[in-house]
Amino acid sequence: MKILFVGESWIVHMIHTKGYDSFTSTKYEEGATYLLACLREQDIDVTYMPAHEVQVRFPQTLEELQAYDAIVLSDVGANTFLLQNPTFYQFQMLPNALELVKQYVSEGGGLLMVGGYLTFMGIEGKANYKNTCLSEVLPVTMMDNDDRVEMPSGFSPVVSRTHPLVENLGEWPRLLGYNKLTAKSEAEELLSHGGDAILTVGKYGKGNTAAFASDCSPHWGSPEFMNWKHYSDFWSNLIKYLKYAA
Template identity: 35%
Template sequence: MKPVLLAGETFHVTSLAAKGYEVGASSRYINGALRFIEALATRNIDVVQIGGDRCEAEFPRTMEALSQYSAVVLSDVGALSLLYTSETRLGQRSVNRLELLRQWVEAGGALMMAGGYTSFQGMDGSAMFRGTAVEECLPVLCLPTPDGVEAPEGLDPVATDLDHPILDGISHPMPYILGMNRVRLRAEPATTELLHCADRSGNLPLLAVRDYGVGRSLAWMTDIGPHWLSHDFMQWSGYNTLMVNMIRWLAREI
């Protein structure tokens, strides 16, 4: 299998500590995808990661560049990080990389969006994928409002299509999650919901897949790492299998 391109999942955290009049600052860099990358490595699937802060400069700008990958995963990276380019900052025309991704999927590519504070529409609405070309090829529709659901009590995944190859070899019940993005499932034959979680508003899609053109797309509405993905889920024996199956289904290997 060709490598997987993962865009996002990196964070710079700056803290201030005040001791009276004395204030000290510290900064640290966090990569939330380490567990996901580790899971894919168990099946010798290589991951090329472009952190959110590097997407403007480094995310592919052509179909040829995207074709070097078996799948693209967008995880906790907002639309603006992909739309901005060095040219647009100078007031010049440039490539729309969200439209480029849609065309690539339609022509046979494979796209996954994973959940997070800056996925789908986003915790405070800042991810802004609603109405974009990327949303057009996903199996779900983004809401027009902030979509983050925090669930400290835990949400339990429920399988709705046990016969799908992505869920092959997965034990049930699955461990709980601690949050997710609220979206709406597309009502069309090409879209299939595989997992959902129930909250007071009803069943929320957790995992959905779609055939789009001659390509495939997948939406996983919670994190691929902490904090929405609970410690129990990340330590669960089925985590590796589930993440690998998602990528292998997208790449048409299962």
């Protein structure tokens, strides 16, 4: 199985103040290194596209996207796809990348969105996926604005219905937050917390879709979750579901 995993990267710009003087430093980080290693160990061929590369390297045609069995979007907002460099700086007209993803799923591709500060609606509503065509594709209904639910004391999702993706996993480890989502009526809510959908699967056209409301890495993805014995199997099975589910 071959997937395109997009996002889970960021640049931190810091100001160090030491008495009268200060200086700046910058560092680049990636959050999905462990997850991607787990997927590759499960014989999933991963092409990783960090968030900052989307604006210059995201596929421009449906045929390019169809080289992959599934696309995973994690912690990268809609603006990154809609305001690519040639459009924002050179005012060029380009194919709408999210419309391409919608068509890709409709024709049989898989799509998973993973929660975070810049997925679904995200912090201050800046991820803004509800106001894009992917709101039709995803198996969940999003809020209108900031959808973060911070849980500093931790919470464990509970199984909402019997399904192979969540069977035999035992009690879930605690997570530190999630995006507030509601499963669409035609979708299957598999994990929940307090009436909110944590894991939802569905279909759009010929393709399979999934939404995981919490994170695959810190900070919402707690050390307890990252060290969970079922971590690798859960993610690999979820991604394989996007291709193989009937």
